[in-house]
Amino acid sequence: MTSAVELHGDPHVERYLETNGEDGYHWRNGTTILILFTTGRKTGEQRSHALIYREYDGSYLVVASKGGTPEPPAWFLNLSADPNVEVQIKGDRFRATARVATAAEKPDMWAKMVEVWPDYDQYQTKTSREIPVVVLDRA
Template sequence: MATAEKLHGPEHVARYLETDGEDGYEWREGTTILLLTTTGRKSGEDRTNALIFRPWNDAYLVVASKGGDDAPPAWFLNIESDPAVTVQVKADRFEANARVATAEEKPALWKIMAEAWPAYDDYQRKTDREIPVVVLERTAGADA
């Protein structure tokens, strides 16, 4: 069995799902991981990604960094097409709405995320693309 620190990509998602996050929630350098499921903008199929997150108010924050690539991650393009997503934090699964942090919110939210994963600052320096912070807000009626 892979240790959580070594998990990445589809293997990380599979272990997280199999164990309700017991294996995969805690990751590298003290970070925590949630699962974000989007609807593929071309395929219409569910696409699930393991992402570093931080709680913020009643929402969760993730960063669409793709390691500083000039192109955004596919999951971000999917939420631009359809912001209705499913989020899983450990065993808690719920429907949410994904939105990009506003220009007013972003500096404070970026700081929260860069404290969680300092490499985000390096990723931003690698690209001219403004890397967005995405806010995942539980939809009304979703179990708390």
């Protein structure tokens, strides 16, 4: 079994999928992880990413922070081009539609995500890019 702290990137996704989340669902600082599958906007190939998430009114929230870099993560660009995604939470894999939280929704959703990963607030101070909260709704 791999330590949750060690899991990151592709190895995190691989262990999560191999074990239906037994390894990788619980991650750093008490966070929980889902796997987001997007379609590559240039390649058309499926891409997978381990992301911190929270459930919110029957939807799932993720944050497109990329640590506060000026450019958004590739997965965000992919779902912006094609919002039809797949999500896996533990052993449950399902189709979903992705959208960016509206200006009215975002403050509360952001606060919920900062509760589980306080660094999001710091990431926002590092970039002029408005870091989006992405809402994943089961299809």
